[in-house]
Amino acid sequence: MKLFFSPDQLRHRPTQYGVHGRLVRPLENPDRAQTLTDTLGRLGLAAHEPADHGLAPILAVHADHYVEFLRTAFAEFTALPNAGPEVLPNVHPYAAGVAGLGARGRPRTTGILGRTGWYIGDLSCAMTEGTYAAAYASAQTAASAALDVAGGARASFALCRPPGHHAYVDRASGFCFFNNAAIAAQVLRSRFARVAILDFDTHHGDGTQAIFYARPDVLVASTHTDPSAYYPHYFGYAEERGEAEGDGFNLNVPLAFGSDDTAFTSAVGTLVDAVAAFGAEALVVSAGWDAHHADPLSKLAVTTPAYGAIAERIAGLGLPTVIVQEGGYSLEAVAEAAPLFTQRFVAGHR
Numbered sequence: 001m002k003l004f005f006s007p008d009q010l011r012h013r014p015t016q017y018g019v020h021g022r023l024v025r026p027l028e029n030p031d032r033a034q035t036l037t038d039t040l041g042r043l044g045l046a047a048h049e050p051a052d053h054g055l056a057p058i059l060a061v062h063a064d065h066y067v068e069f070l071r072t073a074f075a076e077f078t079a080l081p082n083a084g085p086e087v088l089p090n091v092h093p094y095a096a097g098v099a100g101l102g103a104r105g106r107p108r109t110t111g112i113l114g115r116t117g118w119y120i121g122d123l124s125c126a127m128t129e130g131t132y133a134a135a136y137a138s139a140q141t142a143a144s145a146a147l148d149v150a151g152g153a154r155a156s157f158a159l160c161r162p163p164g165h166h167a168y169v170d171r172a173s174g175f176c177f178f179n180n181a182a183i184a185a186q187v188l189r190s191r192f193a194r195v196a197i198l199d200f201d202t203h204h205g206d207g208t209q210a211i212f213y214a215r216p217d218v219l220v221a222s223t224h225t226d227p228s229a230y231y232p233h234y235f236g237y238a239e240e241r242g243e244a245e246g247d248g249f250n251l252n253v254p255l256a257f258g259s260d261d262t263a264f265t266s267a268v269g270t271l272v273d274a275v276a277a278f279g280a281e282a283l284v285v286s287a288g289w290d291a292h293h294a295d296p297l298s299k300l301a302v303t304t305p306a307y308g309a310i311a312e313r314i315a316g317l318g319l320p321t322v323i324v325q326e327g328g329y330s331l332e333a334v335a336e337a338a339p340l341f342t343q344r345f346v347a348g349h350r
């Protein structure tokens with residue numbers, strides 16, 4: 001199994017993250033990628049530099065005007081009078097609370113403040129000078145890993161950072177700018193008719209859900225912490241099943257605060273069964289390690305061995321698989337869970 005990662009992904013180095021009414025140092029930082037390359041490297045997985053596939057795989061998922069905003073926002077924003085060090089929104093449009101929240105078109109405003117509030121959903125996506133380059137490289141990492149599998153490899157690992165599953169067609173949020181898992185799934189669709197995304201990050205992948213909500217060719221199956229008092233708050237409920245042609249092709253299994261290894265592995269088992277019943281020909285795994293009890297964001301009681309158990313269940317599907325890195329903010333938990341998962345996945349994957 002090849003591991004893909006680009007050092008350009010370290011160029012996103014924000015200093016501000018708004019949470020509980022304070023601006024603090026971001027939990028999503030370059031140290032996470034370093035921990036992953038170190039610990040996965042010890043398994044014998046050397047990082048391969050992704051090829052540059054240009055904007056095509058990104059534009060297959062994201063709106064062109066959103067991509068252009070991300071490319072130009074830092075220069076335009078920091079030219080404002082008395083600008084802060086990073087792009088941060090301070091106004092937001094009213095968004096109708098539809099389950100899909102698909103592409104919303106271009107904002108009518110042309111000013112940088114209005115566009116920032118339109119395209120950046122919350123205070124976890126401060127943009128620095130290197131953010132676009134890092135997000136672009138993270139997307140290329142996903143595309144390269146998916147092309148490896150579309151070309152015949154049995155599995156690949158996309159060490160994506162910044163992560164992706166909260167990014168919408170035209171909105172950054174939850175530390176995410178480009179939806180790497182969606183990009184990987186769309187690349188896999190060039191070879192496979194039915195692709196599934198299985199997401200076990202502890203946050204609901206609301207961006208991924210929205211991107212594929214009306215589509216029957218990509219199943220999105222997620223287990224995550226009950227969003228009624230947890231990020232992303234507005235989506236991730238069990239009754240969100242897809243719409244139009246995509247009705248029945250979205251599955252959410254929310255977990256109550258305090259859920260343990262048994263509940264977590266059982267929920268992943270439910271997702272695995274759904275992927276098999278769907279008849280998926282290829283799989284994208286949105287792999288976050290933040291359900292781990294040691295994670296600063298976790299509300300669950302999941303321990304390291306659970307990641308070995310779910311790896312065996314997922315590997316048992318026997319599908320061509322792209323593992324895409326999402327969240328995980330305790331470096332200690334990441335250093336245990338990610339290599340254990342990877343080792344057990346590779347051992348059980350046929």
Ligand SMILES: [Zn+2]
Nearest residue numbers: 201203290327
């Ligand atoms: Zn997460």
